[in-house]
Structure formats: C-alpha cells, structure tokens
Amino acid sequence: MSEKAAANSVLDIEHLKVTFATDGGDVKAVDDVSLSVAPGEVVAIVGESGSGKTVTAKTILGLLPETALSSGTVLVSGHDVVSISQRELRAVRGRDVSMVFQEPSTALNPVYSVGWQIAEGLRAHRAKNGGKISRKEAKAAAIEALRKVGMPEPEKRVDYYPHQFSGGQKQRVVIAAALALNPSLIVADEPTTALDVTVQAEILELLRDVRDKFGTSIVLITHNMGVVADLADRVVVMYKGDVVEEASAKELFAAPQQEYTKNLLAAVPHLGRHSASQGQTERAHQDAEVLVSARDLVIEYPGRFGRAGFRAVDEVSFTISAGEVFGLVGESGSGKTTIGRAIAGLNRTTGGSLQVLGYEMLNFKERSFKPHRKDIGFVFQDPAASFNPQLKIGECVAEPLLIHTSDSPSQVKKRVAELLEAVQLPASYADRYPHELSGGQRQRASLARSLALNPKLLIADEPTSALDVSVQAKVLELFKEIQAEFGFAALFISHDLAVVDMLSEWVGVLYKGKLVEEGIGSQVMGDPQHEYTKRLIASLPVPDPEQQARRREAHRGLLS
Known part of the structure; x- marks a missing residue:
C-alpha cells in the first residue's frame, strides 16, 4: 500500500x-x-x-x-x-474509530446512567495518556455529546438510565458515546x-x-x-x-x-410497485363472512404501585372478512401487536367489543375459547425464539396436530411432510433442529406450523423484519402463494409499509392506540389523508438515491 x-x-x-x-x-x-x-x-x-x-x-x-x-x-x-x-x-x-451497534438496549448497561457510560470512554483514554478527568469535566463532556446528537434537555437526561429512553433515543445515546472522543x-x-x-x-x-x-x-x-x-x-x-x-x-x-x-x-419491495390492491375501487371481500369484528375496542394495561393504567388501544373499530389480508401498520407502541395478541386470546380486552370467529373476547374464558384456537394460526416475528430448541422441526410443526386432533402417528408424520413441502422445505428437514436451519428456513417452518390445522385466520406479527432482503422476498412470495391456495384470512402486522402494500388488500394505520386511517391499500399508500400517514410514508426510504433525496426534502417539509 x-x-x-x-x-x-x-x-x-x-x-x-x-x-x-x-x-x-x-x-x-x-x-x-x-x-x-x-x-x-x-x-x-x-x-x-x-x-x-x-x-x-x-x-x-x-x-x-x-x-x-x-x-x-x-x-x-x-x-x-x-x-x-x-x-x-x-x-x-x-x-x-468507534462502533454503533444494532441493538442499543444491549449496548447500554442498564445499571449505569447514560452520562456515566458516555464519560467512561473519556476517563479510560485520559488515563492511558497519563492524565485525569474530573467528574465535573466528564459530565460536561457527556452533556455536550448528548447535545450534539439532538437529545432534548441534555443537562437533565444525562442522569437518566437506559430504560427511561425510547428506542430511537437510546440509539442517539449510543451515537453520542461513539462521538465523545471525536473519532x-x-x-x-x-x-x-x-x-x-x-x-x-x-x-x-x-x-x-x-x-x-x-x-x-x-x-x-x-x-x-x-x-x-x-x-x-x-x-x-x-x-x-x-x-x-x-x-x-x-x-x-x-x-x-x-x-x-x-x-x-x-428483491427489495417498492411501495406501489407490487400492490396487492392495485386496481381495486372497493373492498374485495365485503360480502364474505366476517371473521374478526372490532367495535370501539379498548385494551388497557393496569397500573402498578398506585400508578394510572396505560391505554394501549383506544376505541378502535375494523373488520376482517374471510379470505382477506388486512394490513395493520404503525410505530412501536401504536397498539398493533396488542390487537393481534387480543385476537389470539393472548391479551384481554377491557372495553368495547371484539368478536373473533363469532366469539366475544370481552371477559372471555379460556375454556370456552379453546375450541376456536384450532382455527387461528400465529406466525411470530422471531421464529428462533418461538421454537423449542430441544424439539426437531417435525415435532414443532406437529404440536398443533397432537393437541387438537386424534390423528395417528403415521397420519401426523404424513401431514408434517405435506406442510413442509407446501412451504418449499424438503420433508427431510423434519429431522433437523431449529438451530440447523437458516432464518428464512425457520420462518418457513413457522408458517408450516401455523397452517397445520387449516386455520380460517392467520395472524402474522412482523414475520419478515428479521430477515435479509432476498430471504424476505422469498418468504413474502411464499406467503402470497399459500394464502391464495389455502384461502385463509390474515392480519398482517408490520412497520414496513412496502411489505404491507405488497400483501394487503385493506390497510389500517394505528397511531398512539387510535386507528387514524383505513382503506384500500393502494389508496392509503398512494393518497394518504391523515397527517400521520403522510409522515409515515414520507419516512420510508426508497432504493433510489435521486428519488430518496427528493423524498427526504418532502419529509423535512412535513416535519416543519
């Protein structure tokens, strides 16, 4: 060199x-x-x-x-x-040189204030050079680092602990720590x-x-x-x-x-390019059986130690009909996962009405809801965490069949092989453990498990967010093919608007627990009416530098 x-x-x-x-x-x-x-x-x-x-x-x-x-x-x-x-x-x-890691929650020590952690690098490097930095100087430098990254009230927040910040703020803290020594x-x-x-x-x-x-x-x-x-x-x-x-x-x-x-x-999904609702002028499945009906739905988490409770879902109304893919988008904390879990009977509703497959979920009892569980499939965000690592893939996929049917071992084995082949995995993968599969293969196996009982309704909660773009494209294409073949309805939860637009005919936008916009996907994405939806769409980066530069300027205009 x-x-x-x-x-x-x-x-x-x-x-x-x-x-x-x-x-x-x-x-x-x-x-x-x-x-x-x-x-x-x-x-x-x-x-x-x-x-x-x-x-x-x-x-x-x-x-x-x-x-x-x-x-x-x-x-x-x-x-x-x-x-x-x-x-x-x-x-x-x-x-x-400094590093900014992928997950700020694991990069920050939960038992120290963020100011202490930012100053730690300063103290270490001053010590190596034979000098010392006083506590007052270290805190002042940490405040300045937080100010550089646009943290509100840095003088106050320098003494906060990581759990007191949102995800985006924690990433700002990590960037502040990386900038502290001006690398x-x-x-x-x-x-x-x-x-x-x-x-x-x-x-x-x-x-x-x-x-x-x-x-x-x-x-x-x-x-x-x-x-x-x-x-x-x-x-x-x-x-x-x-x-x-x-x-x-x-x-x-x-x-x-x-x-x-x-x-x-x-493989990169483009907003509007492969819209599932392109050309639609009205709801495609409006005359079909309604599988999910929410009317003024309220879900609250109770407070602890005398504190007030938190309303995660605030008077939300929507329906999902048989054969329809309903996309639910919004930021973290908007209530979308809470709604998905409530439909599956994993969260309790506290107000309004939520009917799932004709069953009222308000004050529901597990014993009476259990017969409906076989008609609901669930695809989780992280398949690695949703599989038992001690069971083989075939055993994981067979679990719903063993719980809800009286099929013989040979019938279960045959059904597992059919399911794996349906999601384009060789039947031989039934003998592998979850850690022996790639992320995309695990998500395919997760999809196979969710389809084991031929559900009427599938809930997919951020099923592709942890996947590479090329693997994501294959899983999404597979999801479309299987949905068309099996004809199940789906609630597709995601913060990726392009993915939702690709799969969903009808889209709902959640913001702080409220459904602020709802309609045909191509119309919501192409001509948003609510200010939040406009900001959400403008925030999505597109894989085209020149077009993205124009979108960035438009986004700044919306924020101002």
Whole structure:
C-alpha cells in the first residue's frame, strides 16, 4: 500500500482474510477483501447474512473472537489493527474509530446512567495518556455529546438510565458515546434495523449531520437498500466473503453490473410497485363472512404501585372478512401487536367489543375459547425464539396436530411432510433442529406450523423484519402463494409499509392506540389523508438515491 493512499484515507483494508476454527473444520468468513474510506465519506457494505460484512466491520475494531485467524492489512488512521498489540488497539478504539451497534438496549448497561457510560470512554483514554478527568469535566463532556446528537434537555437526561429512553433515543445515546472522543471513523452495524420507519428517518438524518458537521467517515453495515440509497456515497457488495461489486450509490442503483447485485435490488419491495390492491375501487371481500369484528375496542394495561393504567388501544373499530389480508401498520407502541395478541386470546380486552370467529373476547374464558384456537394460526416475528430448541422441526410443526386432533402417528408424520413441502422445505428437514436451519428456513417452518390445522385466520406479527432482503422476498412470495391456495384470512402486522402494500388488500394505520386511517391499500399508500400517514410514508426510504433525496426534502417539509 502506498503512503499516499494511506494518507488520504481514514480506513484502508487490503487483502483481508478471516477464518474461524470450528469443530467441523476451518470456515472462511472473509476472503481477500480490499476497500478504503475517505475522510467524510459514507461507505455502505451490503449483502446477505453470512456474506462477511459484519466480520469485516468487527475486524476494523479488533473485535474478532479468539477462534478467528486474520491476515492482511487493516489501517485505521495509519494503525494496522491486525498486527498491533491489545494495548495499542485499546488506544485506537474510541479515539480513532468507534462502533454503533444494532441493538442499543444491549449496548447500554442498564445499571449505569447514560452520562456515566458516555464519560467512561473519556476517563479510560485520559488515563492511558497519563492524565485525569474530573467528574465535573466528564459530565460536561457527556452533556455536550448528548447535545450534539439532538437529545432534548441534555443537562437533565444525562442522569437518566437506559430504560427511561425510547428506542430511537437510546440509539442517539449510543451515537453520542461513539462521538465523545471525536473519532475520524464510525462503524455503524445495522444501526436502524430495530427502529420504526419514522425513528429510522431521524437516526439517518443524525448520521448525515455527524458526517457534515464533524467530517466523520462512516462504514455502514446494512441489508436495507433504502437506507443505503438515503445515506451512502459508495456501496460495497459482499457475497460469501468476497467483494463482488463496488460503485458509487448512484451508479450501483442505476446500473448494477453483477447478477447477484441485480437480484439483491430486485428483491427489495417498492411501495406501489407490487400492490396487492392495485386496481381495486372497493373492498374485495365485503360480502364474505366476517371473521374478526372490532367495535370501539379498548385494551388497557393496569397500573402498578398506585400508578394510572396505560391505554394501549383506544376505541378502535375494523373488520376482517374471510379470505382477506388486512394490513395493520404503525410505530412501536401504536397498539398493533396488542390487537393481534387480543385476537389470539393472548391479551384481554377491557372495553368495547371484539368478536373473533363469532366469539366475544370481552371477559372471555379460556375454556370456552379453546375450541376456536384450532382455527387461528400465529406466525411470530422471531421464529428462533418461538421454537423449542430441544424439539426437531417435525415435532414443532406437529404440536398443533397432537393437541387438537386424534390423528395417528403415521397420519401426523404424513401431514408434517405435506406442510413442509407446501412451504418449499424438503420433508427431510423434519429431522433437523431449529438451530440447523437458516432464518428464512425457520420462518418457513413457522408458517408450516401455523397452517397445520387449516386455520380460517392467520395472524402474522412482523414475520419478515428479521430477515435479509432476498430471504424476505422469498418468504413474502411464499406467503402470497399459500394464502391464495389455502384461502385463509390474515392480519398482517408490520412497520414496513412496502411489505404491507405488497400483501394487503385493506390497510389500517394505528397511531398512539387510535386507528387514524383505513382503506384500500393502494389508496392509503398512494393518497394518504391523515397527517400521520403522510409522515409515515414520507419516512420510508426508497432504493433510489435521486428519488430518496427528493423524498427526504418532502419529509423535512412535513416535519416543519
């Protein structure tokens, strides 16, 4: 590497190789990767799970486990993090490069105030340089860091604990901690994946301000191509440990060269492009049997220790008819998951009326509702958490059949094989354990389990939010095919408007427990009437840099 190249970059990676030692032999995670990042540049590294993007990011900070063997050169502000000692590496972290993690709740220590945690890096680096920082100076620096990231009332909130912040605010705290020592490079690993679309827009705006105001370079690790179009200057596409394509964001989205990149971009759902309700002028299933009917539905969580209760759902009314896919969108805390759980009898209603398959859920009793459970399927957000890790996939899929039917073991085995094949999994996967399947395969198995009893109604709660874009596309296409084949009604809950638009004929928008807009999906998404729906749609980044720049300006106008 030339001295000139090193001098003009905050990050230079040349011929990086990373191999993990496992019981089954060595696994090559990164294979001969080279890339650089200029001062003030945002470089996005994209690819599916297993492509090596996160391993590359962790190498930049020297965060690989002991089982990893790395070679090549990784220069961060002139320091080769592959070859320097642990002592030197600790000096580089925070001062030259900092990391923003995917899940702020796990990145922050719940027993310390956020101010203490931001100041911790300052104290550590001052100590290494033989100096000390007083408590007063450390707190002042933490307040200034919070002010930089736009935290309201930083002087007051510096003493708050992580649980006192929302998800977006916690991510701001993590970014403040990363900025505390004014590093020249920030590595952001899926910084918006766990956030709602409106909060995501705020964090992307913040990262853009960090680059513009402080000249900070950013390495962005993500599978969200809309986020890439919104923020990145240059894009590096990885596949199975290799860099398969590299170009400016505008060039990559306009004319991708490699087949893998083309397929990756084609898998991204676009608002309005594949709308399930395109061409509809009225509700398609209005004459069909009504399976779910909510009238002025109220769901409250009781208060504790003398505190007032919380109204999660506030006088909401809607219906779901047989064969219809009803999409429910909104931010975290809007009440959408609470409604889904109430329909399944997992949350109790406290007011109004909620009829599910003709059964009134207000003051319901489990014994009398149990016969209806076989007609309701549930697909959870995280299939890994919803499967018993000690049971094989076949046993997990067979559970509803064992509980609700008297089928013989041979009949159950045959039905499980049929279900797995219906969701495009080989019947042999019945003998595998959940951890032996990929995320997309587990979600297919979860869908198979939900269909075991031929339900009339399926509740899908954020079923694709944890999946890569290409895997998500396959699962969504499969969902459409199976829904058309089996004819079940579905409540599809998501904060991804493009996904809801792709699957749902009828869409409801929730905001702070109230249904603020409802109608044919293409009409709600194409011509929103409520101000909140307009903001929600404007917040959604689209995979086109030029179009996204225009949308960003429109979004700023709505906020102002």
